[in-house]
Amino acid sequence: MILASLPELDRRLTQVTIENMLEKYRIFKTVTFEAKEAGITYSYMERFHGATNSVTDQTAAIATHNVDVPAARRAYCAMIDSVVERLTLREQQLVRERYMRREESYDYTIYNHVFDPPVSKDTYVKIRSKAFYKMALALADLQLLSLATLEKTTGASREK
Structure with missing residues (x-):
């Protein structure tokens, strides 16, 4: 079995x-x-056009909308x-409390107040970055987003 390497995503x-x-x-x-x-x-409302041969069911459309x-x-x-x-537990705590x-x-x-013990801003950013990376991979598996739009581009391809 061949495992694909994990993509490198643009953090921001x-x-x-x-x-x-x-x-x-x-x-x-x-x-x-x-x-x-x-x-x-x-x-x-007076209509000056010919028959469109289309049937609309306003009630059915509204009922479908109200359910879907x-x-x-x-x-x-x-x-x-x-x-x-x-x-992970810390990542869950961060995402749930913040977002x-x-x-x-x-x-x-x-x-400062939710994490026990409190963490530094840099540690917080690392935890958040890891959580967002994992979430991006999982959401891509669920087809809620495309990883291609998040992949890090090299300097040469940015100039084009």
Whole structure:
């Protein structure tokens, strides 16, 4: 069996991408889904075109939307939760406290007050970088992001 080598990812780009995905997670968890309702009052509107031979079912489209969107939101949150559960305890603690809680918190709060014993900023950045790298690999396996967009480019290819 041949194992592929792990890709070298751009740390900053990976951080931004994972933070955006975790922000989407936080929004899905905190913002309530508003179900659409079918309009029952019709107004007369004169139409000057021929038949389109298309049939629309507003009620079915709305019902499908009201079922599919919350299900997709729950599935996305479940995938993010499963990825975070695979991290080490410190990495889990960092991601959950900093990015997955309802209220915003700051990095210095996490490394000074949440971690026991407190860690330095540099150690915190190392833990976060490792967590985001692992999350990027796992999310790529789940096809939620593409590693090709996060791979580190060489100086020669950046100039092109």
